[in-house]
Amino acid sequence: MSIHLHQLAAALYLLAGLVAWTGMALRSARLERGSVWLLAGAALAHLGAFATLHSLEPPPPLTDLPAAVSFMACAGTIFFLAMLRRLRLDGLTVLVAPAAFVGAFFAALQLPEAEPAVVAGSGSWPHAHVLLASMGLAFLGVSGMAGMLFLAEHRRIKAKRPIDAGFPLPTLEALDLANRVSLAVGFPLLTLGVIAGMIWVQKSQGVVWSGSVHEIWSVIAWTVYAVLAGARFGASQGSRQAAASAVGGFAFLCFAVIGVGLLT
Amino acid sequence: MRIVLLGMNHRTAPLDLRERLAVDDPAPVLQKLVACDEIDEAVLISTCNRVEVVVVTRSYDAARLRLRSIFARELASDSIEVSTSELDACLYEHVDGDAMRHVLRVASSLDSMVVGEPQILGQTKDACRVATECGAAGPILGRLFQHAFATAKRVRSETRIAERPVSVARVAVDLARQIFENLADKQALLIGAGEMIELALESLRKHGLESIRVANRTPERAQELAARFGATAHGLDGLTELIAEVDVVLISIGGDDPILTVELLERALASRWGRPLFVIDIGVPRNADPAINELDPVYLYDIDDLASLARKNADERQREGVLAESIIEEQHQRFEGWLTALRAIPTIKHLRERVESIRVDELERALRRIPLDDDQREAVEALTKSIVNKILHAPVSKLRREAEHEEGIVYLEAARALFGLDDETSDEE
Numbered sequence: 001m002s003i004h005l006h007q008l009a010a011a012l013y014l015l016a017g018l019v020a021w022t023g024m025a026l027r028s029a030r031l032e033r034g035s036v037w038l039l040a041g042a043a044l045a046h047l048g049a050f051a052t053l054h055s056l057e058p059p060p061p062l063t064d065l066p067a068a069v070s071f072m073a074c075a076g077t078i079f080f081l082a083m084l085r086r087l088r089l090d091g092l093t094v095l096v097a098p099a100a101f102v103g104a105f106f107a108a109l110q111l112p113e114a115e116p117a118v119v120a121g122s123g124s125w126p127h128a129h130v131l132l133a134s135m136g137l138a139f140l141g142v143s144g145m146a147g148m149l150f151l152a153e154h155r156r157i158k159a160k161r162p163i164d165a166g167f168p169l170p171t172l173e174a175l176d177l178a179n180r181v182s183l184a185v186g187f188p189l190l191t192l193g194v195i196a197g198m199i200w201v202q203k204s205q206g207v208v209w210s211g212s213v214h215e216i217w218s219v220i221a222w223t224v225y226a227v228l229a230g231a232r233f234g235a236s237q238g239s240r241q242a243a244a245s246a247v248g249g250f251a252f253l254c255f256a257v258i259g260v261g262l263l264t
Numbered sequence: 265m266r267i268v269l270l271g272m273n274h275r276t277a278p279l280d281l282r283e284r285l286a287v288d289d290p291a292p293v294l295q296k297l298v299a300c301d302e303i304d305e306a307v308l309i310s311t312c313n314r315v316e317v318v319v320v321t322r323s324y325d326a327a328r329l330r331l332r333s334i335f336a337r338e339l340a341s342d343s344i345e346v347s348t349s350e351l352d353a354c355l356y357e358h359v360d361g362d363a364m365r366h367v368l369r370v371a372s373s374l375d376s377m378v379v380g381e382p383q384i385l386g387q388t389k390d391a392c393r394v395a396t397e398c399g400a401a402g403p404i405l406g407r408l409f410q411h412a413f414a415t416a417k418r419v420r421s422e423t424r425i426a427e428r429p430v431s432v433a434r435v436a437v438d439l440a441r442q443i444f445e446n447l448a449d450k451q452a453l454l455i456g457a458g459e460m461i462e463l464a465l466e467s468l469r470k471h472g473l474e475s476i477r478v479a480n481r482t483p484e485r486a487q488e489l490a491a492r493f494g495a496t497a498h499g500l501d502g503l504t505e506l507i508a509e510v511d512v513v514l515i516s517i518g519g520d521d522p523i524l525t526v527e528l529l530e531r532a533l534a535s536r537w538g539r540p541l542f543v544i545d546i547g548v549p550r551n552a553d554p555a556i557n558e559l560d561p562v563y564l565y566d567i568d569d570l571a572s573l574a575r576k577n578a579d580e581r582q583r584e585g586v587l588a589e590s591i592i593e594e595q596h597q598r599f600e601g602w603l604t605a606l607r608a609i610p611t612i613k614h615l616r617e618r619v620e621s622i623r624v625d626e627l628e629r630a631l632r633r634i635p636l637d638d639d640q641r642e643a644v645e646a647l648t649k650s651i652v653n654k655i656l657h658a659p660v661s662k663l664r665r666e667a668e669h670e671e672g673i674v675y676l677e678a679a680r681a682l683f684g685l686d687d688e689t690s691d692e693e
Contacts, residue, residue: 173445238538
């Protein structure tokens with residue numbers, strides 16, 4: 001059931017992405033709105049997939065890479081949809097939907113063969129680690145995508161190219177705010193996720209730091225995130241630099257989490 | 265029955281003549297028109313860019329003369345007759361298909377000075393409402409104008425004719441709305457004065473911008489402008505601090521050297537926390553150093569940039585106009601179809617009457633021979649009616665359908681010949 005819902009979610013994410021890009025090509029605000037509804041449908045199916053997975057006894061801790069990546073896609077999409085209630089970010093669907101599709105598709109391909117991780121004696125800490133860290137990384141992903149669109153729009157307005165009124169892209173202010181909110185919410189979640197991971201290691205192996213590749217890259221990822229958040233909120237970084245940093249940080253974390261996860 | 269339109273617009277008549285002929289209350293003119301024998305229906309459209317009268321008439325030549333006399337004598341606000349030569353130079357006339365097409369184009373804003381502007385649709389609706397209320401618009405013009413409103417809606421929804429702003433002031437507003445999520449919580453600084461810059465500020469105010477500051481070289485002028493816009497007045501000496509606080513700067517102030525320099529902006533930006541600053545420079549020569557556009561949070565547009573965007577948008581509207589014209593043509597064909605189908609009504613009416621009279625006669629004759637009680641009579645009556653309706657259903661539907669095309673006249677003639685209706689229908693047609 002879960003895998004079928006994952007497949008449905010992936011198909012809807014793909015459809016949402018295609019509709020959003022078609023809307024942008026045809027400059028159709030109607031298609032843009034349609035893509036948001038499709039994205040919401042996809043997120044609902046995705047949530048259903050995780051709910052089904054969670055109904056198993058005992059519930060799998062989602063510690064394998066496909067499940068974690070899929071959860072990131074789901075959490076990032078829901079966070080984006082929540083921001084849509086306050087900010088006119090509909091145009092960002094052109095990036096969010098394809099990214100969510102990649103996450104859900106990756107999980108739909110891998111989940112049937114995924115071996116349940118051995119987490120005996122660790123209680124809820126593996127769960128807490130995966131959920132919190134995945135949400136933190138997913139929100140940084142949204143921040144990176146908002147940054148990408150910000151840079152594109154910033155260049156367009158600076159270059160004095162005509163306004164494309166048919167497909168209302170988000171304003172620079174909305175994209176900057178999305179970037180800021182994503183960082184402000186995502187960084188504490190990742191921090192809590194890293195702490196939960198350390199407690200999990202301590203409970204299962206008796207040490208706080210085992211020196212595994214996953215641990216090393218988790219700390220590097222947290223440090224990168226800390227630098228981004230510090231620059232944004234501490235050093236009053238400008239909007240364009242913040243957008244560029246978010247894009248760079250997102251690219252690095254994609255490598256740190258997914259790349260390293262696949263290589264090791 | 266013919267539709268005739270006589271009028272003048274911004275392309276054919278100078279403003280002073282259009283002003284003289286503009287009508288505030290068209291009802292008396294319309295009532296006078298429909299009181300004439302030759303005119304059945306009339307609608308008068310009077311805006312600052314056009315004065316047009318469209319009528320339905322059974323006597324084309326008489327209606328044409330009447331309309332010209334209305335333009336020459338009745339419409340002039342100063343009661344001085346407009347000369348024939350003046351009218352000849354300015355008036356245009358459209359008849360039947362051209363008149364219908366023209367009404368559709370006017371309502372869809374394809375004939376406007378600024379193609380795609382939205383006001384004309386409301387003005388056309390007002391003209392139709394007044395004509396309907398005073399009894400001047402009947403079934404033909406009423407239907408034509410409703411069709412024109414539907415056409416205008418299609419043009420607006422199926423083309424991008426009205427999407428892109430074509431005035432410098434509106435382009436500035438659209439740019440501001442690309443940068444800022446909400447103009448209501450933003451502050452603007454007006455440096456200097458001038459018609460263009462004040463228009464831009466007015467457009468920004470219409471879109472929610474409320475907090476305005478005015479800076480000028482002379483405090484008196486600053487006070488005067490501040491009073492007009494409900495703003496606070498400042499001198500030029502505290503410009504850095506002012507720019508540090510505002511989000512939009514509109515500048516048009518005399519002088520050869522730029523007022524907004526990179527150094528000044530860098531000082532102001534230091535305390536802005538990277539907030540974007542939209543600078544609109546309408547001064548000639550320019551009042552802002554073009555190099556400030558290189559500063560990250562600064563978006564600078566000068567008058568040439570805004571005019572160039574406005575021109576590109578106007579070109580885009582013209583291109584969209586081609587698509588809009590195809591919608592007009594399609595809608596015009598539909599209306600022509602409806603109008604042509606009206607020809608079938610007398611034939612169908614008489615066909616039904618002829619068959620009904622045969623049914624009634626034959627039924628009476630039969631009932632005289634066969635004694636039936638009331639229930640039986642009713643049953644036979646219903647039976648004959650049902651037979652007649654079923655027999656007529658197919659030919660009447662076919663006549664209605666075919667009558668929408670010009671070639672459908674063959675079917676009407678055939679029906680008249682087959683049922684011997686010629687004598688009965690000729691009078692009414």
